Amino acid sequence: MTATRPAATRLTARQQQILELIQHAIARTGAPPTRAEIAAELGFKSANAAEEHLQALARKGAIDLVSGTSRGIRLRGDALQSLHEQRMQQLSLPLPGLAQLALPLVGRVAAGSPILAQEHVEQTYYVESGLFARKPDYLLKVRGMSMRDAGIMEGDLLAVSATREARNGQIVVARVGTDVTVKRFERHADRIELHAENPDYPTIVVQPGEPFEIEGLAVGLIRTQMFG
Template sequence: MPTPAKLTARQQQVLDLIQSAIRHTGAPPTRAEIAAEMGFKSANAAEEHLQALARKGVIELVSGTSRGIRLCGSAVRALHAAQGTALNLPLSGTSQLVLPLIGRVAAGSPILAQEHVTQTYCVESSLFQHKPDYLLKVRGVSMRDAGIMDGDLLAVQATPEARNGQIVVARLNDEVTVKRFRRTAQGVQLLAENPDYPPIVVAHDETFAIEGVAVGLIRNALPL
């Protein structure tokens, strides 16, 4: 068991608030909510306490979303064991992942922009071999033969690069799509896993970017 971090009384209160919010709502609080609950004058004060907790290894902070706080399970367990208190939040595995669910993405906006986040979910990190950064709700059946169905939640690790054959979230001009990635000497192709959908050949004058790679899938496990 790791050596428990030593928290100040105020840091412990912020940590307790985060755990309580996740336990009761399934999502961590925003900086503004922490500031209001703790009586801080601004959200910046809440951010300072969160940064301190992150440095002590009890939480991780995820950029790009106002609720991007992950509890590090082993560290939180060690804290509670040292304090002789019960841990009511289920934390099997090394950590709980608090992942934003991305809905429809507006043209030209970063995929993790706050206006795209419809909900956040707390899921077990042990579900994934590689840690995802967000969930994307799948629309359509173009990836049906890869087992990715309409309404599924695709767990995505944010990255601008991908290897041939990986399933990616790609931005092509003003659209975001889930396809299998292929790069050849002739250029980039985005391949569907459904014979009803032809390959997409990315033209040289089109705007193209990889937003992330698929690292897992959740189906019928989360209430939507």
């Protein structure tokens, strides 16, 4: 249960509605909505009305706004904890009689080799298929805390749908040189930026001609304690 906010920061009904919309979008797609998407979902006449509510949410400490990107919204405090709880409820242990996916768990990936090479697969998990809006192809063990503020923690199992394409703002599994990393994707005319969701980690900038490839999109999360 989400903690009660102090009176000074209690949200209006409309602000709470927008905050829940942001939480649901991140839980479903891995990315927050744009201002235009919020406006369309809630029937606002323009994206400016959505921006005003987002600024109010930022003043009350529910979110951070990141300049320079259309999806620059980060959850904070109770709102971030609520997202963690949603994600823990998205996936469950396998149960007899349910349609299930057999997902290989990928551990550390060797430089230059396919992400699903047999030597990288540690074990297989069986997960209910109906819990994903988009079918995952494998689970990737998360290392480090660079995506902490998106609710992705060290040791989590990230459900990944294999693809070579991504939209700005989506969380991707990407190969940069010999490394495989999980970051938020942002394509610009002259470069690609891979953003961490933790201010302690720098943005990775990929210049034209540098080795780079998208391996997949994040479509769900398993908190490892669920399998302890």
